[in-house]
Amino acid sequence: MSLDLQQSVSELQKLFDSGKKDEVAKLATQLKIKLAQSGLYFAPPDADPQSLLAARSILEIATFNALRRSNLVSYAQYNAALQPFYVNLANKLPPSPNRPIIIGLELLAMLSEGKYSQFHMTLEALDVADLGDVFVRWPVDLERWMMEGAYNKVYRARERVPREEYAVLLDRLMGTIREQIALTIETSYPSLPLANAAQLLFFKDGETSALVKFASERGWSLEPSTQTFTFPKSPIPDIALAAIAAHDSSRIAMDIAGGKGIKRGAPMQSMIRPALELAHELESIV
Template sequence: MANPIPDPLVQTYQALRQEFENPNGNADRCREYLIQLKIGLAENGLLDANSSNTEGLALARDVLEIGAYWSIRVGDIKSFERYIQLLQPYYTNFAAQLPASPRMYPLIGLNLLRLLSQSRIADFHAALETIDLDELRSNPFIQHPLQLEQALMEGSYKRVWNSRAEVPAPEYTFFMDILTSTIRNEIASCSEKAYTSLPLADAATLLFFSRPDDVAQFARERGWRVNPIDRKIYFGDADGTDQDLPVDTIVSQSLNYARELEKIV
């Protein structure tokens, strides 16, 4: 008979769940509970692949899944990766021993999206090989990153961008933001090589910005010149200025040009 789960471990687990599920929960407090629980789980052999304590393993899996979601909530990608690695035995070795977890495929899909956002395509395909064929074909949490990878391979960045509005769970937005930011910067790098200048409105469309002001700010961050007169972005060094021309200078120059034209006439 398996040893019962120690009461302090159960109490800390319950406190973690309550804090994590509270919309106003404290992320630092969750982190403290997770640290305590991982130590307690290890001490009680519940992170051991040879454990036969089904109840304890189910609790351990739940803790690690909460940890993975918590990592997304606080934006810690390394932490998310570690939790996913710890969860692998619970999704494979203990699959027949434990009841199915409703968080399993959402987290597997999130991990696939993480690999895409990091351009780790070989690891992405290796991870796909461990997924049940029926789930590959029909599970929405797996289909989303699969369709994204296909769009990326085809160079269909617009499809990738539009997929941000079609995420199967709110947590997917975190990695979608990273992926779309990477795409935007790749397009920007190509634009620098392909054009000498672009109208602000065209650049906004090309870079998936909804407002010209947003693309102007992005341009300045990349060191591009923004001309407020012709509403264009100029790539390269040209005159070496990265800021808009002062309004008073523009007015003064225009008046001088008008005076010179009058003299000619």
């Protein structure tokens, strides 16, 4: 079994190095089934070490390839399958040179999903050596820039991604940042020229169609003659309703609040909710 797996690892690695993403994905799926049938997929501690090493390598390659194909679902599945090999078999298998890369990708994935408390808890559990690795420091720098509001640094970070896989998650992170910036724009201005919106949202020259699509999905209207975006109108926000909505967003709670004369205000709700959630996460970290 070990010899067959070693040959499979070599074949998978060769395809991966050649950039044949679809072929890697197909072979990785076949190997995952074989690993599951043999039990190696679950990192059994009593299995042959060489077979476990081969299984770990297969899952690592599959994890990287899933990101290169922008398949975040497969990435999450393969990444989850890898963790027992790193944690439960730490005393049985030699350290993997790919482990720091996997950690960095995990941290970046957490940032892109807004899981800030999980991000910090993961950092606290790492060894000092891991924290000094370039693949781990990269998402840590991104998080610091985000907290500083230096989104331009996050945007320019794409010019120096340590590996191709990081670019996919960075794009998702920039999508999250754009949503946050767009929310601020909507609650701060009645309208905004297209050129200014492109600058604020980090859309480069030549990406006008992407900007217009982004704006359309948020309900923005573009006036062709002036090339200006106008934003959906909403009632005057009321902080009391915003607080209630942040605590209980159910229709019943909203209707009760409305019946007491509290005006509905979507902009203030959308500002208060993230603030309260962030405060809750920070409190759990402390």
